[in-house]
Amino acid sequence: xxxxxxxxxxxxxxxxxxxxxxxxxxxxxxxxxxxxxxxxxxxxxxxxxxxxxxxxxxxxxxxxxxxxxxxxxxxxxxxxxxxxxxxxxxxxxxxxxxxxxxxxxxxxxxxxxx
Amino acid sequence: xxxxxxxxxxxxxxxxxxxxxxxxxxxxxxxxxxxxxxxxxxxxxxxxxxxxxxxxxxxxxxxxxxxxxxxxxxxxxxxxxxxxxxxxxxxxxxxxxxxxxxxxxxxxxxxxxxx
Numbered sequence: 001x002x003x004x005x006x007x008x009x010x011x012x013x014x015x016x017x018x019x020x021x022x023x024x025x026x027x028x029x030x031x032x033x034x035x036x037x038x039x040x041x042x043x044x045x046x047x048x049x050x051x052x053x054x055x056x057x058x059x060x061x062x063x064x065x066x067x068x069x070x071x072x073x074x075x076x077x078x079x080x081x082x083x084x085x086x087x088x089x090x091x092x093x094x095x096x097x098x099x100x101x102x103x104x105x106x107x108x109x110x111x112x113x114x
Numbered sequence: 115x116x117x118x119x120x121x122x123x124x125x126x127x128x129x130x131x132x133x134x135x136x137x138x139x140x141x142x143x144x145x146x147x148x149x150x151x152x153x154x155x156x157x158x159x160x161x162x163x164x165x166x167x168x169x170x171x172x173x174x175x176x177x178x179x180x181x182x183x184x185x186x187x188x189x190x191x192x193x194x195x196x197x198x199x200x201x202x203x204x205x206x207x208x209x210x211x212x213x214x215x216x217x218x219x220x221x222x223x224x225x226x227x228x229x
Contacts, residue, residue, distance in 0.1 A: 042220050102148045102217070
């Protein structure tokens with residue numbers, strides 16, 4: 001049973017560029033949430049997708065956008081990259097109506113903006 | 115007031131001791147509470163979940179929840195060097211429709227267990 005898969009694992013981008021990160025949820029999960037974790041901080045909620053729609057959004061600018069596909073996989077897009085966007089980006093999957101197991105996290109994508 | 119606050123740490127304990135990690139939350143509507151362990155450079159790993167007031171034990175780990183005080187704690191008995199990691203407290207508030215709401219994390223507490 002595959003867990004949450006994220007790609008790529010590492011990425012280096014230049015300021016102003018755009019980046020797309022990908023996530024495949026754990027088998028049986030239908031909800032994908034994205035988090036940004038800066039060094040020394042806890043994960044910060046970016047947004048959550050269910051049924052191919054953005055359901056909840058954290059305090060992130062519109063430069064951060066996403067998408068969920070019919071197979072529940074998801075993408076996170078960040079436009080006009082800033083140095084401050086350098087962080088570990090985590091994808092977490094869950095089953096919408098089941099709270100017992102919490103969220104399962106992928107291994108993350110380390111984004112470095114130079 | 116931050117939504118989820120953890121004791122700032124870092125916390126250092128000798129091998130075999132009890133490590134105590136604390137967390138408070140501000141949203142009284144929070145319904146589910148989790149402790150994640152995160153090794154340096156790795157993603158968070160769920161180690162405990164708790165939903166009702168009281169204690170929940172799993173091996174060397176005990177989670178405690180007091181909703182009246184909006185307080186969650188994690189005790190690690192017989193601490194081992196392999197327990198050295200950052201421990202993240204997270205709370206989940208489910209909306210009235212029953213769909214998962216966002217999971218909100220604290221900043222984390224770095225625990226070091228010295229051999």
